[in-house]
Amino acid sequence: MNILLIGSGGREHALAKKLSQSPNVKLCAAPGNPGILQFAHHAHIDITEHEELLDFCEEASIDLVVVGPEAPLAAGLADDLRAKNFAVFGPSRDAARLESSKAFAKDFMLRHGIPTAQYRVFNEHQHHEAREYVASHPLPVVIKADGLAAGKGVTVAETHRHALEALDAAFDGKFGTAGRSIVVEEFMDGEEASLFAICDGENFLTLASAQDHKRIGDGDTGENTGGMGAYAPAPIVTTEILREAEERIIAPTLRGMKAEGHPFVGCLYVGLMIDTSGNARVVEFNARFGDPETQAVLNVLDGDLARLLHSAAIGNLDRSTVQSVASGVSCCVVLAASGYPGEVRRGDEITGIEDAEKTSNGAVSVFHAGTMLHDDVDGTQSLRTHGGRVLGVTAKGTTLEDAIEQSYKAIKHIHFRGKTYRTDIGQKGMKKG
Ligand SMILES: Nc1ncnc2c1ncn2[C@@H]1O[C@H](COP(=O)(O)OP(=O)(O)OP(=O)(O)O)[C@@H](O)[C@H]1O
Ligand SMILES: [Mg+2]
Incomplete structure (x- = not known):
């Protein structure tokens, strides 16, 4: 299966790694990043130029396009690909309004009786x-x-x-x-959690629940960020809450979108607020995988991701591609550049990633987010920082405690100037567990 993966962040590096583990997959990526390109050929295309992208898909006989970020979806990339009969994992522009217009999402929820503020x-x-x-x-x-x-x-x-x-x-x-x-x-009081549903327009499979850590500082203090870490599964999402969310949120959302003429194909991200009595309401929808939750969620997925996403893309979700959505527990700690989420300096050398992965006996994956390869004067290349969130150090363990410990152990091997991270990723789950 020839797959084109769109995106350049930590989420896409996690997708690239998991997709490349599926049998018989040849992966291309655009724009990619140094981590993604360890698993994928670089497609030299401008993803905002849809004609160019379609030509590439034609020439490379692409069987599936997986769209990571929201902007190409809102720009109608999935529509243009589908018009040329390519299988796409990602919603149409109209279906992506669940994310790209909060007013649309709220009115939609009201129309379909989906619990929200x-x-x-x-x-x-x-x-x-x-x-x-x-x-x-x-x-x-x-x-x-x-x-x-x-x-x-x-x-x-x-x-x-x-x-x-x-x-x-x-x-x-x-x-x-x-x-x-x-x-x-x-305002809704409670604790937040995220669910990712893999959708084929009608049917869905919910992956492991996750919790993100949005604030820059320990104990959820300071400024909001793109996310400083995540873990999965999240014990706050009990079996009962998950079933409720599937029945009262995900299923009616898919039914409603289909009935309104915009079937949702792709990853439906449901941001939940769970109150002390265990009632869950929707904080927001996104029309794609979350970052950094994906790094943790895919790490505990035991299954063939390429076939799962392809089956969804062609409207025939195949749940048998997945053995377990939660084999183990995973924790992803984001290493950011100093100054994040404000202005950051770029170009600092990053060392120790191989050590971090090697010493963990395969329990740790370091996903690239804001990195680049720099051509050094001696003709070699070095890895440099190139953004606010630089790396996602992700470990899998048998328990949350184990996963947390492994991630923080791995972080000690990785060095770059100004390395900034939270020391309490996953602690919310420890309190629940
Ligand atoms: N009604 C609400 N009650 C309480 N907190 C809320 C509410 N709406 C939003 N928030 C808080 O604000 C955060 C951001 O809101 P929301 O998820 O709607 O925005 P977003 O910019 O689309 O986020 P993302 O970048 O994750 O897609 C939420 O994660 C939550 O912490
Ligand atoms: Mg959003």
Whole structure:
């Protein structure tokens, strides 16, 4: 099976590694990164140029395209590929609105009785009305830009002043067109967890549950980031909560999308808020795998990922490709560059990845996120930092404690200037376990 993988982050490195373990797979990647390209041939194409990408798929006889990030989906890449009869794991532009428009997702959930926070949507012509609504809304209140804002479009405001500032900033263009409409939402109390459902438009298979760690600092303090680590499975998602989420959230979402003419094919990411009585409501949908949860979730998947994703892409989900979604427990600790999530310096040399993987006897995989190969003067190449989140050090163990210990042991082998990470990834799960 010839597969083209789109993307260049840690999520895609984890996908590349798992896909390459499937029998008879030949993998290409664009844009890729130094970690992904250990498993994949580099497809020298501009992924924003759909014609160029289609030509490549034709020439390389691609059997399956796996789209990692959200931007190409929102740009209609899956539609263009399907129009030429290529099998794509990733939703159409319309189906991807579950992620690319929070107003669409909220209205959709309301239409289909899917549990989520109360909300109201305002457009830019309703600025005054929105201000009045926010000013009298109970606190905390959540203000969300409608569109894709690279994880920066949400404010959980503790004061009305802060909420109004967030509202004004969105309408003043802080998030460009993504902030033309905004969602004002009721605050939900509880603990968050993520579910990934592999969907063929009608049927689905839910992978291991996971918990992300969004804040930069230990104990969930400081600024929001793209995610500083994850572990899977997450004990907060009990068998009962999982079944409820499948019955009351995932299944009706797939039914609703199909009935509305936009069947969802791809990974439906369900962000859950679970309250103390075990009731789960939707915080958000994403239309793709999460990063860094994927690094942990795929690490405990025992199965043939290439055949699973292909079967979903052709509308005929084959659950027999998976033996277990949770064989073991996995923990992924993100190593970031100093300054992250603000401006970071790039170009610092990274050493010790091989050591970290070797000394663990195969329990540890180090996934590249923001790295690049630098041509040194002596004709060799060195690995350098090239982004905020640099690496995802991911270990698999028999218990969560074991997985956490292995990841942190491995981290000690890896060096680059300014290496920054949280020391408490997975501790939330230890308290539950
Ligand atoms: N109604 C709510 N109640 C409580 N917390 C919320 C609510 N909505 C959002 N949050 C918090 O804000 C975070 C970001 O919100 P959301 O997931 O909608 O945004 P996003 O930018 O699409 O995130 P991502 O980058 O993960 O896709 C959530 O993970 C959650 O911690
Ligand atoms: Mg989102």
